[in-house]
Amino acid sequence: MKPVLSHPVRLADLPQRKSTHVRLVPDAGQLESLADRxxxxxxRKVRMDLELSPGPGRDWTLTGTLGATVVQPCRVTTDPVTTRIDDTVTRRYAADYDIPREEEVEMPEDDSIEPLPALLDLGDVLEEALALAIPDFPRAEGAEDIDLTATPAGAEPLTDDAVKPFAGLAELRAKMERDED
Structure with a gap:
């Protein structure tokens, strides 16, 4: 899927001895499309300042800052919640990166390493960074938790303690030790 704000960069065409700076600022229409997507x-606003640095070897490093103001509904009251996002972005593009082919693989310790693309769309980086930074469960100030207990008529509702199978073992052990004394 093509990013809302497409900004393709061919890393081979960039200077190989110095960093390249890029600023992405979506216009009003792109902001609306990003919100929908x-x-x-x-x-309200989104800005990403990036620096693409060559090396070591044929590898590249992308570092930058993401700033955004997002409005989304509170997960409790549905009132609008405005959140300020200030995040750092780091990606390393490795020329010798091997994509695992197995069905199950261990996650690498450094999850910022990706294969070196022939063409890097910085719009994709912006959308991915935004998607990761947006709060999953925004809450309006003063919103209280909702008690979502559902039980059949005449039954006792389950409590947190009741669904923990080992919650009473410590108490039972203490009682048994008191009985031995």
Whole structure:
């Protein structure tokens, strides 16, 4: 899927001895499209400042900052919640990165390493960073938790303690030790 704000960069065409700076600022229409795509009510503003640095070898490093203001509904009251996002972005593009082919693989310790692309779309990086930074469960100030207990008529509702199978073992052990004394 093509990013809302497409900004393709061919890393081989960039200077190989110095960093390249890029600033991405979506216009009003792109902000609206980003909000639709990422499932939020509105982005008031979004800005990403990036630096692409060559090396070591044929590898590249992308570092930058993401700033955004997002409006989304509170998960408790559905009132609009405005959140300020200030996040750092880091990606390393490795020329010798091998994509695992097995069905199950261990996650690497450094999850910022990716294969070196022939063409890097910085719009994709922006959308991915935004998607990761948006709060999953925004809450309006003063919103209280909702008690979502459902039980059949005449039954006792389950409590947190009741669904923990080993919750009473410590008490039972203490009682048994008291009985031995």
């Amino acid at each position: 990422l499932g939020v009510d509105q982005f």
